[in-house]
Amino acid sequence: xxxxxxxxxxxxxxxxxxxxxxxxxxxxxxxxxxxxxxxxxxxxxxxxxxxxxxxxxxxxxxxxxxxxxxxxxxxxxxxxxxxxxxxxxxxxxxxxxxxxxxxxxxxxxxxxxxxxxxxxxxxxxxxxxxxxxxxxxxxxxxxxxxxxxxxxxxxxxxxxxxxxxxxxxxxxxxxxxxxxxxxxxxxxxxxxxxxxxxxxxxxxxxxxxxxxxxxxxxxxxxxxxxxxxxxxxxxxxxxxxxxxxxxxxxxxxxxxxxxxxxxxxxxxxxxxxxxxxxxxxxxxxxxxxxxxxxxxxxxxxxxxxxxxxxxxxxxxxxxxxxx
Amino acid sequence: xxxxxxxxxxxxxxxxxxxxxxxxxxxxxxxxxxxxxxxxxxxxxxxxxxxxxxxxxxxxxxxxxxxxxxxxxxxxxxxxxxxxxxxxxxxxxxxxxxxxxxxxxxxxxxxxxxxxxxxxxxxxxxxxxxxxxxxxxxxxxxxxxxxxxxxxxxxxxxxxxxxxxxxxxxxxxxxxxxxxxxxxxxxxxxxxxxxxxxxxxxxxxxxxxxxxxxxxxxxxxxxxxxxxxxxxxxxxxxxxxxxxxxxxxxxxxxxxxxxxxxxxxxxxxxxxxxxxxxxxxxxxxxxxxxxxxxxxxxxxxxxxxxxxxxx
Numbered sequence: 001x002x003x004x005x006x007x008x009x010x011x012x013x014x015x016x017x018x019x020x021x022x023x024x025x026x027x028x029x030x031x032x033x034x035x036x037x038x039x040x041x042x043x044x045x046x047x048x049x050x051x052x053x054x055x056x057x058x059x060x061x062x063x064x065x066x067x068x069x070x071x072x073x074x075x076x077x078x079x080x081x082x083x084x085x086x087x088x089x090x091x092x093x094x095x096x097x098x099x100x101x102x103x104x105x106x107x108x109x110x111x112x113x114x115x116x117x118x119x120x121x122x123x124x125x126x127x128x129x130x131x132x133x134x135x136x137x138x139x140x141x142x143x144x145x146x147x148x149x150x151x152x153x154x155x156x157x158x159x160x161x162x163x164x165x166x167x168x169x170x171x172x173x174x175x176x177x178x179x180x181x182x183x184x185x186x187x188x189x190x191x192x193x194x195x196x197x198x199x200x201x202x203x204x205x206x207x208x209x210x211x212x213x214x215x216x217x218x219x220x221x222x223x224x225x226x227x228x229x230x231x232x233x234x235x236x237x238x239x240x241x242x243x244x245x246x247x248x249x250x251x252x253x254x255x256x257x258x259x260x261x262x263x264x265x266x267x268x269x270x271x272x273x274x275x276x277x278x279x280x281x282x283x284x285x286x287x288x289x290x291x292x293x294x295x296x297x298x299x300x301x302x303x304x305x306x307x308x309x310x311x312x313x314x315x316x317x318x319x320x321x322x323x
Numbered sequence: 324x325x326x327x328x329x330x331x332x333x334x335x336x337x338x339x340x341x342x343x344x345x346x347x348x349x350x351x352x353x354x355x356x357x358x359x360x361x362x363x364x365x366x367x368x369x370x371x372x373x374x375x376x377x378x379x380x381x382x383x384x385x386x387x388x389x390x391x392x393x394x395x396x397x398x399x400x401x402x403x404x405x406x407x408x409x410x411x412x413x414x415x416x417x418x419x420x421x422x423x424x425x426x427x428x429x430x431x432x433x434x435x436x437x438x439x440x441x442x443x444x445x446x447x448x449x450x451x452x453x454x455x456x457x458x459x460x461x462x463x464x465x466x467x468x469x470x471x472x473x474x475x476x477x478x479x480x481x482x483x484x485x486x487x488x489x490x491x492x493x494x495x496x497x498x499x500x501x502x503x504x505x506x507x508x509x510x511x512x513x514x515x516x517x518x519x520x521x522x523x524x525x526x527x528x529x530x531x532x533x534x535x536x537x538x539x540x541x542x543x544x545x546x547x548x549x550x551x552x553x554x555x556x557x558x559x560x561x562x563x564x565x566x567x568x569x570x571x572x573x574x575x576x577x578x579x580x581x582x583x584x585x586x587x588x589x590x591x592x593x594x595x596x597x598x599x600x601x602x603x604x605x606x607x608x609x610x611x612x613x614x615x616x617x618x619x620x621x622x623x624x625x626x627x628x629x630x631x632x633x634x
Contacts, residue, residue, distance in 0.1 A: 261469025
């Protein structure tokens, strides 16, 4: 129980840190870009303008502490102000969220499952054919920047072979619906961005899972399992893999920030209109309110996943529940 | 065995020390040559350093001069073709190596230093200091790196200095945690107790007594960070958050993306700098991986031993 409260405390503090980073940066950075941006916001809804002024500390003639508390309250009630296009920031984010959620969610799960399984099997048959080829190859590929893998796939499949579309999330003129043809269209557009993310992240899982397995396989309880004459798949999965996967689950949550960062670059490479592409356009448009809100969304996403990984670890490993 | 130890102790000190030094260097070279990954990685890094130091020997064209035909394909004059503005892509690639390497090495070095100081101080001092520093480390570990980088870089004037500052600020945490756990395992050792009894200051103990014992872990931290920094620096510049007048692989990628290199059939313009980033990252990763294997024999390839047992 103490473990859970300690973790919950860490989340609260991290979220607070992210909010504070957002609050402090516009106030301490040189050049005061925020003033210039807010100067363009004349004649918009006064309530939204006030939220922005609090966020950036422009034209706020009151105690800094009160402004700070007001800012945090605004964030919790979803008042992030307006984008450069005068659309509420929250509306804009919610409209792009599903695309990124689906892309990152599906690819992360696929990469984790493939990576963990290959890691388990290649450690089990160490020095075998699979172990000799896949881990070293994918380990090198995992160090490739995700946008390079994306550009390479784009070149081969979209430009050279002309099999798959170059960019966007569905064809121009296609009407969003639940019809088979539209779903197929969406999938063909998501295939290359998804594949880039899977290729880059799977290697990390293989590497860490293989190393964890090698350490676990040397444990006495694995020998015990062999001595009892258990089937080898049972030793591999129930005895070794179940223990070897624990550090990977913690790593999973830690890696998620990396995967989300990768998804920004992938969405930019493929002009895939999700949150990452929105993040990119917010930097080119100097759309500071949108940018800061997106930073919070990404932080929140990582926090939720760390929490889920913690719960999963507690479920698999009784020791963490007692500690 | 014992006689050898005695003679070396009895002998004049300086030559014995030098010999030990030479032997260590020899062992180091041998370790690199014996491990295939280490050989490949070292070779890659040597090539990158050579290109960064002597770009003029390899590419004679002015990398920024827009004097050639636009979007030309590869030819003997232009090995990788030209950009949309008519610059030589090969010359840009070669001349862009220097700044890319400098940013990577400087960031990795400073971040390693920060992680070392924070991690070891947390472990050695303990108590409230440890709690505060560990909390700081955990916060930086959880905050998503690229989004944080984007926010920071957007507010600062674009350029290499900004790049170095924001990358350093966001990349030290993981290594700090590793060095802390290593530091914890050293805490109860006798040589530290001896230093405390001598009345040494905490800063002296950390810098002179503890950190030198962690050299291998610190080198590994540096290498691991470099892999990460090459990719992130290029990624930021690719997104247009670098200074677009500076020549790096990342800014090349940015111009290629903006100029629609792939769509225009000018694939090398985009793929060459991407491949260069991957090449350099792989060099650091290979050396790092080999370092792991040399330090942790359990991870070494087992093919030979297996062949013997089955035979």
